[in-house]
Amino acid sequence: MSTEAVKWAMDRAPMPRTEKGKPDTTARHVLQVLGEHAAPDGSNAHPSVLRIQYRTGYDRTTVQRALRRLEKAELIERDGSVDGRTRWQLAVELVRPKSDWTDLEREENDYRAAAAERKRRSRSKGVTGAESVTVTDSKGVTVTDAESVTGDVTDFTPSRHALNAQPSRTERRPNHQQPPVNQLHKDSSSPPAQTEPGSSDQGGQHLEAFGAFWLIYPKRREPENAKKAWIAAIKRGANPQHVIDAATAYARERANQDPKYTKYPATWLNKGCYDDEPDRPHLHAVGNGHIPQQDDRDMWDQKKAVIR
Incomplete structure (x- = not known):
């Protein structure tokens, strides 16, 4: 093996090119194998195709095509044969351009x-x-519950309530869980004073009372529709405190029940469900050992009167 021929094949020989003008790395690898078997002047290189296959890992057809491309580029030249193998002369005089x-x-x-x-x-x-960053004064931020705070921070106005903001989708409180009493006192304002229809501050008072209703109601869905239904119910003459008390009773009734049967707040308000009578316990026969209370006796007397 000649070091000079190998160095020429690896560094100094011009890079063979494909038809598209890109470096022909396959032919370059085969040229290096020929340099390993050549004399210092590039002569007497006669490795078999099988030896080149073993050295490069290419198949027979790939090796033969690479030899033809090197011969076409005038980097190698046939110089007879040895034991049936082609002998090649390497053009070591050719130098790669700088x-x-x-x-x-x-x-x-x-x-x-x-x-x-x-x-x-x-x-x-x-x-x-x-320039695109807006900073809001901290005095204008009203926080109700750490679990229901959204990413929206708005300017403070006396007629707005923090619960007017869109509820967060990441809220984890169960639909029918009753908020703590101290939380209701903290988050909701006192019941609005009765004002004449059409007064200027009536809409703000409606929304303030709506905040307490929203915290109590067992299913908080579609807040905008619920606000419209709330204002419509108040304009129809419904007392805000009465509606809040009815919502509290409804939340207690729906506790531990299937939430899919709980009415949406807008539906509950539009249908006037706040005027529904609460469910009374069923009477048991006296023979079962039940002792009727005064309310049971009154209802029983009413039923007997109807039967007569």
Whole structure:
């Protein structure tokens, strides 16, 4: 094996090109195997095709095609045969142009510059300009419950309530869980004073009372529709405190029940369910050992009167 021929095949020999002008790495690898079997002047290289296959890992057809491309590029030349194997003369006088190295350096610099520009643009997209950041005065923020705080922060006005904000979708409180009494006192304002229809502050008082209703109601869905239904019910003459008390009783009634049968707040308000009579316990026969209370006796007397 000749070190000079191998060095020429690896570094100094011109790069063979494919028909599309790209580096022919397959032919380059085969040329290196020929250099390993050549004399220092590039002569007397006669490895068998099988040896080249073993050295490169290519199949027979690939090796033969690579030899033909090298011969066409005038990097090798037939010089007889040895024991039935073709003997090759390597054109060690041919030298690779220096422009190949400078071209590679330029391509590498362009690649690094493009990668740095992509990284800079990616970082700039993740940064928000200072002009687009809005800071709200902390005095104008009303917080009701840490579990139901949304990402929206609005300006403070006396006629608005924090519960007017859209409820968070990440709320984890069960639909029928009754809020603590101290939480209701904390989050809801006192019942609004009765005002004449059409007064200027009537809408704000309706929404303040709606905040207490919303906390109590067992299924908090479609808040905008519920607000409209609430205002419509108050305009029809419903007392806000009466509606809140009825919602409390309804929440107690629906506790531990299937939530899919619980009415939406807008439906409950529009149908006037706040005027429904509460369910009374069924009477048991006296023979079962039940002692009727006064209310049971009155109802029983009414039933007997109807039967007579």
